[in-house]
Amino acid sequence: MKKQTVDSRPAGPKPWYDPRIRSLFFQFVAIALVFWGGWTLVDNTLSNMESRGISTGFGFLNETAGFGIIMSLVPYDATMTYGRTFFVGLMNTLLVSAMGIVAATIIGFIIGVARLSSNWLVAKLALVYIEVIRNIPLLLQIFFWYFAVLGSLPSPRQSVEVGGSFFLNNRGLYLPEPITQDGFGLVWGALIVAIVAVVGLRTWAKRRQLATGQIFPTFKVGFAILVILPVLAYLTAGAPLEWDLPALKGFNFGGGITIIPELAALWIALSLYTASFIAEIVRSGILSVSKGQTEAAKALGLPNGLTLRLVVIPQAMRVIIPPLTSQYLNLAKNSSLATAIGYPDLVAVFMGTTLNQTGQAVEVVAITMAVYLTISLTISLFMNIYNRAVAIKER
Amino acid sequence: MAEPMLKPPKVAISPLDWMRQNLFSSWYNSLLTIVVGYMVVTSVGPLFTWLFFEATFLGDEPSDCVGTGACWLFISQRLNFFIYGFYPDEFQWRVDVMFLLLAVCFVPQFIERFPGRKWFGLFGLTGLPVVGYFLIPGGNFGLEIVESSKWGGLMLTLILAYIGIIASLPIGILLALGRRSEMPIIRGICVVFIEVWRAVPLITVLFMASVMLPLFLPDGMNFEKLMRALIGITLWQSAYMAEVIRGGLQAIPRGQYEAADALGLGYWKKTGLIILPQALKMVIPGIVNTFISLFKDTTLVLIIGLFDILGTVQSTVTDPAWQNVAIEGYVFVAFCFWVFCFGISRYSQNLERKLDTGHKT
Numbered sequence: 047m048k049k050q051t052v053d054s055r056p057a058g059p060k061p062w063y064d065p066r067i068r069s070l071f072f073q074f075v076a077i078a079l080v081f082w083g084g085w086t087l088v089d090n091t092l093s094n095m096e097s098r099g100i101s102t103g104f105g106f107l108n109e110t111a112g113f114g115i116i117m118s119l120v121p122y123d124a125t126m127t128y129g130r131t132f133f134v135g136l137m138n139t140l141l142v143s144a145m146g147i148v149a150a151t152i153i154g155f156i157i158g159v160a161r162l163s164s165n166w167l168v169a170k171l172a173l174v175y176i177e178v179i180r181n182i183p184l185l186l187q188i189f190f191w192y193f194a195v196l197g198s199l200p201s202p203r204q205s206v207e208v209g210g211s212f213f214l215n216n217r218g219l220y221l222p223e224p225i226t227q228d229g230f231g232l233v234w235g236a237l238i239v240a241i242v243a244v245v246g247l248r249t250w251a252k253r254r255q256l257a258t259g260q261i262f263p264t265f266k267v268g269f270a271i272l273v274i275l276p277v278l279a280y281l282t283a284g285a286p287l288e289w290d291l292p293a294l295k296g297f298n299f300g301g302g303i304t305i306i307p308e309l310a311a312l313w314i315a316l317s318l319y320t321a322s323f324i325a326e327i328v329r330s331g332i333l334s335v336s337k338g339q340t341e342a343a344k345a346l347g348l349p350n351g352l353t354l355r356l357v358v359i360p361q362a363m364r365v366i367i368p369p370l371t372s373q374y375l376n377l378a379k380n381s382s383l384a385t386a387i388g389y390p391d392l393v394a395v396f397m398g399t400t401l402n403q404t405g406q407a408v409e410v411v412a413i414t415m416a417v418y419l420t421i422s423l424t425i426s427l428f429m430n431i432y433n434r435a436v437a438i439k440e441r
Numbered sequence: 442m443a444e445p446m447l448k449p450p451k452v453a454i455s456p457l458d459w460m461r462q463n464l465f466s467s468w469y470n471s472l473l474t475i476v477v478g479y480m481v482v483t484s485v486g487p488l489f490t491w492l493f494f495e496a497t498f499l500g501d502e503p504s505d506c507v508g509t510g511a512c513w514l515f516i517s518q519r520l521n522f523f524i525y526g527f528y529p530d531e532f533q534w535r536v537d538v539m540f541l542l543l544a545v546c547f548v549p550q551f552i553e554r555f556p557g558r559k560w561f562g563l564f565g566l567t568g569l570p571v572v573g574y575f576l577i578p579g580g581n582f583g584l585e586i587v588e589s590s591k592w593g594g595l596m597l598t599l600i601l602a603y604i605g606i607i608a609s610l611p612i613g614i615l616l617a618l619g620r621r622s623e624m625p626i627i628r629g630i631c632v633v634f635i636e637v638w639r640a641v642p643l644i645t646v647l648f649m650a651s652v653m654l655p656l657f658l659p660d661g662m663n664f665e666k667l668m669r670a671l672i673g674i675t676l677w678q679s680a681y682m683a684e685v686i687r688g689g690l691q692a693i694p695r696g697q698y699e700a701a702d703a704l705g706l707g708y709w710k711k712t713g714l715i716i717l718p719q720a721l722k723m724v725i726p727g728i729v730n731t732f733i734s735l736f737k738d739t740t741l742v743l744i745i746g747l748f749d750i751l752g753t754v755q756s757t758v759t760d761p762a763w764q765n766v767a768i769e770g771y772v773f774v775a776f777c778f779w780v781f782c783f784g785i786s787r788y789s790q791n792l793e794r795k796l797d798t799g800h801k802t
Contacts, residue, residue, distance in 0.1 A: 073626040080630060087657050094656045165470050166463035167477050181782035182775045183737040186751055190775075193758070194767045379642035386744050397648055407652045415641045415649075422640035 091408060106404045107132070113399055115390045117306050128400050135395035136417060142312055142391065143378040143421075149317035150377060151370075154324025161329045172325065179322040185383055187319055192311035192387045199307075202298050211291050211302075219305040220292035227286035236279030243275075244268040308389035312381065320377045324370065331366035332358065363436050371429035378421050392417060492772075503763045515757075515766040516773045523753050523773070526593015532585060535576045536596050542569055543599070551788060570607055573600075589667040593748035595777065597667075601739040601749065605674040606682075606732050612675070613682025614721075618712065620683065621690055631683070638680035643738050646673045651745045670742050678735055685727040689720035722796060729789035733782050750774055 061067050095102060107129035114124050118134040119141060160172040179187075197216060200206065205215035213220040251262035280287070292302030335358050343353040385394035392414060401410040454462075465471040495510030498517075506512035516523070525533050546565030549555040577600070580586045592600070619631035638646070650673030655663055664672070693716055701711040743752035754770040757763075 069624045073624050076624075076627050076630060090659050091656045094658075094660070097660070164463070164466060165473050165477075167474050167481075171477060171481065177783060178779065181733075181737075181779045181786065183740040183751065183778055185740045185743075186771060186774055186778070189751070189755065190768075190771045194771055197767070198765075375640075379640075382642040382644045383741070385644065393642070393644055393648070397645065401648075401652070407656060411645065411649050411653055414645055415637075418642060418645065419637065419640045 095408075100405050100407075102406070102409070104409055106406055106409070109404075111400065111403070113403070115395060116388075117304075117309065117390055128404065131400050132392070132396050132413065135390060135392035138390050138395070139378075139381055139384075139392040139417075140421075142309060142316070142381045142384065142389070145313050146316040146320065146377050146381065147374050149313065150320035150324055150373070153317060153321035155328050157321060157325035158328025158332070161325060162332060176322045176325050179318055180326075184315060184319045184380055185386060188311055188315040188383055188387055191315050192307065196307040196311050202294060205299075211289070213292055213299060215299075216307065217298060217304075218307050219310060220299050221303045221305070222292065223290040223301070223303045225288045225290055227288060229283040229286040232279045232283045233276050233286075236275045237272075240272050240275040243271055247271070306389075308384070308387050311387060312384050312389050316377055316380060319380075320373055323373050323376075327366055327369045327373065328362075331362040334365045335361045360436065364433075367429060367433045367436065371426055371433075374425055374429070375422050378425065379418065382418075506763075511769050511772070512763070512766055513769065515763050515769050519753075519757055522594060522757065523750060524595045526597060526748050526753060527591040528587060528593070528596065529591070532579070532587055535579070535584070539569075539573050539576060539596075542572065551784075566607060570604065589665050592667065594753045595750045597742075597747065598736075598739050598749040598751075601671065601674060601742060602732065602736040604671055605678050605735050605739070606728075608671075608675040609679035609682045610728075612679035613686055614717070616679060616683035617686035617690055620687055635680045635683050638677050639684070641677075643674070643677055643741050644744060646677045647741060647745050649673065666745070667747060670745060670747060674735070674739070678731070681731050681735075682728070685724050685731055686720065688727060689724035690716065692723055693719055725796060726789045726793040729785060729792070733785055733789075736781060736785075737778060750777060 092102075108127050110124075111126060111128050111131050112124050113131075115122055115131065115134055117138065119137040120130075120134060122130060122134050157172045157175055160168050161176065163169045163172070199214060199216040202213075202215045202217055205213045205220075207213055211222045247262075247268055248264050251264045255261055290301050292299045292304075339357055339361065340353060343357040348356065381391060382393040384391035385398055388394065397410055397414050401407055404410070464474045491510050493510075495508045496513055497506045497508050497510065498513050500506070500514050501518065503512075503514070506514055521530075521533075525536055528536060543565070546561045546569060549558040549561050552558065555561075575581050576584070577592070578587060578589065616631050616635055619627050620635065622628050622631070647670060650669045651666060654669050654672065658664075697715055697719065698711070701715040706714065739749055740751040742749050743755060748756065751774050754774050758767040758770040760766075
C-alpha cells in the first residue's frame with residue numbers, strides 16, 4: 047500500500063489492523079457465507095422435493111405437453127413437447143416486445159416533440175397525455191384495453207368490416223395474409239441488391255462530399271432505389287403474390303392473419319405506457335442541446351432540416367440513448383404481464399401451464415429467469431455499442 | 442445585491458395577442474389548432490357527460506342505475522371492500538388509525554413551514570411500521586387476530602408498497618456500498634445480485650416467491666402468501682434501490698472521501714458520518730421515484746392471488762348483479778393511483794429543485 051518511511055517504529059501494523067489482511071478476511075467470510083447459504087438452499091430444496099415426490103432434471107422438456115396454446119408463431123399442437131411450449135412462449139414474448147418497442151418509440155418521439163411545440167394546445171395535450179398515462183399502473187391499463195374496450199367489440203357475426211378483407215370483432219382483428227408464390231425469390235433478391243446499392247451510394251456520396259463539398263441527395267435517391275427495384279422485380283416475375291382473405295366460417299373467421307385481442311390489448315397498453323416515459327426522455331434530450339448550437343448552425347447557413355439532422359439530433363441522441371435503453375428493457379420485462387389476460391407469452395405458457403403440469407418449479411423458474419437475463423443483457427449490449435458510436439469522442 | 446432591483450415591467454398581453462402568438466402563429470399552426478381543438482371538444486364533451494352529467498350517484502341497488510352515464514353506485518356500494526378487503530368490520534378502526542397516522546406523518550411534508558415536519562417524516566419511516574406491525578395483524582395487547590388472507594384493497598396496496606420501500610432501503614444501502622467496495626469478491630457478489638434481480642420481471646419474482654420459496658426453506662418453516670410476496674418484492678426492490686443510492690454515492694466529490702481519510706476516520710465512520718448523509722439527501726427524489734414505480738407495480742400481486750385494490754375491483758366487475766361496470770371500476774382504481782402518484786411525483790420534483798445545493802457543475 048503505502049511506502050514505508052524510515053523511522054523507528056516497528057515495521058507495519060499488527061496483522062488484525064492491516065487493511066490488506068482485513069480485506070482478505072472479510073472476502074473469505076463473504077465467500078463462506080455465500081457457499082453456506084447456497085448449500086443450505088440446495089440441500090433444503092432437494093430434501094423438500096424428495097419428500098413431495100417431485101422429480102428433478104430437465105428430462106421433462108422432452109415429454110408431451112398435451113395442452114393447446116391459442117397463438118403460436120411456430121407450428122404447435124398439443125402432441126408436442128414441453129420444450130416446444132417454451133419455444134412458443136419465447137417467440138410470443140419476443141414478438142410483443144419487438145412490436146411494443148417499435149410502436150412506443152414512434153409514439154414517444156411524436157409526443158415528446160409535441161410537448162415542445164410552439165402551439166399551446168398541442169403542447170398542453172401532450173403534457174396531459176404524459177401525466178395521465180404514466181401515473182396509472184400498467185396492469186390496470188392492460189385490463190382496461192382487454193376487458194373494457196376490446197371486450198365490448200361486436201361478436202363475429204356483427205364484426206366491423208373494411209372492404210371485405212379486414213374484420214374487427216371481439217375474437218380479434220382479421221387481416222388478409224400474403225402468400226408468396228413461385229418466383230417471389232426474385233423480389234427478395236432485388237431487395238438485397240437495393241440495400242447493397244444504397245449502402246454503396248451512401249459511402250460514395252460521403253466521400254464525394256468530403257472531397258468536393260457537393261451534397262448528393264442520398265436520402266431521396268436511396269429511397270427511390272429501395273422502392274423501385276423490388277417493385278420492378280415483382281412486376282417482371284408476374285406478381286407472384288396471392289392474398290388469403292379471412293371469411294366467416296360457422297361461428298368464427300378462418301383464413302388470413304389473426305391478431306388475437308390478448309395480443310392487441312397488451313401491445314396497445316405497453317406501447318402507450320412506455321411511450322409516455324420515452325416522450326419525457328426525448329423532451330429532456332432535445333432541451334439539453336444548448337441554443338448556441340442551433341444559432342451556430344444558423345450562422346453557418348444550414349437550412350432548418352439540416353440543422354435538425356446534423357446538429358440537434360446527434361447531440362440529443364447522446365442524452366436520449368441511455369434512459370431509452372432502460373425503457374426498452376422495462377418494456378420487455380413488462381410484457382410478462384401478458385399472463386394476467388392470458389396472452390401466451392413465456393411466463394404464461396412456461397411458468398404457468400408447464401410449471402403447473404410438471405411441478406418442476408426450480409427448473410422452470412431457472413430457465414425463465416435465464417431467458418429474461420439474456421434478453422436484458424443482449425438489449426443493453428446492443429444499446430451500449432450504439433451509445434459508444436454516438437458518444438462524444440474526447441481526444 | 443446591495444440595491445433593490447426594479448422588477449422587469451409586466452408585459453400586458455391581450456387574450457387576442459396571446460392566441461395569435463400561441464395558437465395561430467402560422468397557417469400550419471392554425472390548422473393544427475383547429476384540428477386538435479375539434480378533436481378535444483368532440484371527445485371531452487361526451488366524456489364529461491358520461492362521467493358526471495348523466496351518471497348515477499344516488500341510490501342503493503343496481504337497478505337504480507338507469508341513465509346512459511356512469512354507474513358510480515357500484516363504487517360507493519363496494520367502497521368498503523375496495524378499501525379494506527375482507528378485514529372484519531368491527532376491527533376496521535385499526536386500519537383507520539393507520540391511515541390517519543400515515544396522513545399525519547406525510548401530509549406535513551407537503552407544507553413548507555410546518556413545525557418539526559422532519560420528525561413526523563422520521564417517525565413515519567421508523568415508528569409507523571412498528572405500530573402497524575402490532576395494530577393490523579393483532580394478537581398482542583388484547584387485539585383480536587386478523588389473518589393476513591383477509592387483508593385486501595387499498596390497505597393491502599399501501600402495506601405492500603410501504604413495507605417494500607422501508608425494508609429495501611437498508612438492504613439497498615448495503616448493496617450499493619458493496620458495489621463500490623474495493624474488495625473484488627464483495628463487489629462481485631453485489632454486482633451479480635443487483636443485476637440478476639434487475640433483469641427479471643417482478644412477475645417472475647412473485648411466482649418464484651410463491652412457488653419456490655416453500656421449497657427453499659427447511660421443513661416445518663413456512664410463511665403466509667402475503668409474507669412470501671413481501672420477501673420477493675423487497676429483494677427485487679432492494680436491487681433498484683441499490684442503483685439509486687449508488688448514483689448518490691458516485692455524485693459525492695472525491696474530496697469528501699479524501700478529507701474523511703485525512704481526518705483518520707475508519708470506513709464505517711467515514712461512510713456513516715460523511716458520505717451517506719450527503720448521498721442519501723441527494724437521492725431522496727430518486728427514492729421517491731422508485732417508490733412511485735413500486736406503488737404501481739404492487740398491482741401485480743393480484744396475479745398470485747392477493748386482493749390488492751385492483752384485485753378487489755377486478756373480482757367484482759364480473760358480478761352479474763351489476764351490468765357493465767368494468768369501466769367504472771377501472772376509472773375508480775385509475776383515479777386512486779393517479780392521485781397518489783401524481784401528488785408524490787410533484788412533491789419529488791419540488792424536492793429536487795430545493796435539494797439542488799451544488800455538487801453539480
